Amino acid sequence: MVEKQKTELALLLEEQVTARGGISFAKFMQQALYAPELGYYTSARTRIGKQGDFFTSSSVNSCFGKLIARQLIQMWQLLGEGEFVIAEQGAGGGHLCLDILDALANEAPAFYTQLKYRLVEISADNRSRQAETLQHHCSSGKIDWCQLDDLDGMVGCFLSNELVDAFPVHLIEKHGGELREVFVVANDGSFSDELRPPSTVAIKNYFDMVGVEPGTGNRCEVNLDACLWMERVAKLLRRGFVLTVDYGYLAEELFAPYRHAGTLLCYHKHQTNEEPYERVGEQDITAHIDFTALQKVGQLHGLDSLYFGQQYQFLMGLGFLELLMEMERTETDPKKAQALRMNLKTLILPEGGMGESFKVLIQGKGVGVPELLCSKRIRDIGLPRRSF
Numbered sequence: 001m002v003e004k005q006k007t008e009l010a011l012l013l014e015e016q017v018t019a020r021g022g023i024s025f026a027k028f029m030q031q032a033l034y035a036p037e038l039g040y041y042t043s044a045r046t047r048i049g050k051q052g053d054f055f056t057s058s059s060v061n062s063c064f065g066k067l068i069a070r071q072l073i074q075m076w077q078l079l080g081e082g083e084f085v086i087a088e089q090g091a092g093g094g095h096l097c098l099d100i101l102d103a104l105a106n107e108a109p110a111f112y113t114q115l116k117y118r119l120v121e122i123s124a125d126n127r128s129r130q131a132e133t134l135q136h137h138c139s140s141g142k143i144d145w146c147q148l149d150d151l152d153g154m155v156g157c158f159l160s161n162e163l164v165d166a167f168p169v170h171l172i173e174k175h176g177g178e179l180r181e182v183f184v185v186a187n188d189g190s191f192s193d194e195l196r197p198p199s200t201v202a203i204k205n206y207f208d209m210v211g212v213e214p215g216t217g218n219r220c221e222v223n224l225d226a227c228l229w230m231e232r233v234a235k236l237l238r239r240g241f242v243l244t245v246d247y248g249y250l251a252e253e254l255f256a257p258y259r260h261a262g263t264l265l266c267y268h269k270h271q272t273n274e275e276p277y278e279r280v281g282e283q284d285i286t287a288h289i290d291f292t293a294l295q296k297v298g299q300l301h302g303l304d305s306l307y308f309g310q311q312y313q314f315l316m317g318l319g320f321l322e323l324l325m326e327m328e329r330t331e332t333d334p335k336k337a338q339a340l341r342m343n344l345k346t347l348i349l350p351e352g353g354m355g356e357s358f359k360v361l362i363q364g365k366g367v368g369v370p371e372l373l374c375s376k377r378i379r380d381i382g383l384p385r386r387s388f
């Protein structure tokens with residue numbers, strides 16, 4: 001049998017895990033993704049797109065950013081059309097930012113003039129990718145990079161796409177009525193799981209807050225960092241909106257009795273696997289997020305939930321169909337028009353696409369309960385005329 005080559009990070013973690021007699025899975029995942037220079041997100045590598053490990057909605061087509069831009073215009077109007085900050089955390093290669101700013105510069109120049117786009121990014125590799133993608137808007141001083149705390153008192157919209165699923169999670173199981181947590185131990189040169197009492201009382205408090213417990217014998221993930229993040233964002237925002245796009249469920253569905261093995265998945269070259277101890281630092285590790293927890297923590301800190309829906313509903317409400325037909329109409333090459341249709345279907349298709357597992361949550365602070373553009377119901381959307 002050929003022994004697999006261990007990564008430099010795996011060897012380093014093996015030493016740490018052995019020295020400490022085991023670490024929580026959350027600590028292991030944190031290191032696998034964000035260890036300085038060796039973690040999946042902190043090392044120099046192509047993560048997103050055809051040459052990488054996974055696609056994101058913004059890497060599929062500029063249509064995603066164009067439609068979000070429409071929602072941002074309405075948010076700006078609701079806030080009185082003054083200075084407005086769009087803060088995006090975890091912008092990957094910067095394509096969503098590019099598509100939003102291009103759309104706003106073309107379609108809402110008055111808004112473009114008033115706005116400042118601020119990026120918060122943990123990975124130096126991604127910061128340099130973003131600077132390259134966004135050269136044009138950077139040179140006009142529209143964009144800057146900052147720390148979360150620099151956003152204190154912001155008025156505008158705090159945006160993220162597939163950020164929260166990249167936070168480390170605690171792996172939990174329930175046995176004999178007791179919660180148990182997965183710790184990572186190292187034996188004979190390989191990592192394995194060991195169930196121990198939870199590393200923090202925050203895990204029990206989490207289940208009390210969302211009002212659901214894992215089924216006996218089931219494994220599930222608890223994203224405590226998502227709760228801390230939500231609280232921090234809520235406190236930073238003086239007035240405005242938080243728009244979060246990610247794959248996930250409400251707690252009842254995420255912790256449903258039929259979900260025996262949880263949602264933890266690893267991505268490598270567009271293949272998924274359930275082996276987080278393989279290719280340590282060279283594959284993504286993610287878990288679906290709990291939108292109940294985000295809403296509950298948000299509410300506790302002054303954020304009202306204004307919209308929660310599936311990505312396809314959100315995009316349809318913002319004019320997906322009209323935009324698709326418009327883009328098709330201006331495409332003269334029939335092969336390219338066909339490719340465009342296939343490509344855009346990914347954004348809204350439930351199976352094998354991003355339409356249903358992806359959700360959108362919009363929360364607001366000091367904005368009342370406005371009727372948001374994205375909440376237009378599908379049955380109220382007229383089919384655009386087709387010109388033959």
Ligand SMILES: C[S@@+](CC[C@H](N)C(=O)[O-])C[C@H]1O[C@@H](n2cnc3c(N)ncnc32)[C@H](O)[C@@H]1O
Binds near residue numbers: 059160162163167
């Ligand atoms: C899955 S990628 C999403 C990429 C992008 N939003 C898109 O739509 O293509 C996750 C991003 O979040 C960043 N990230 C993860 N944790 C972060 C944190 N605590 N602060 C800032 N960025 C973070 C990663 O470096 C990466 O850019």
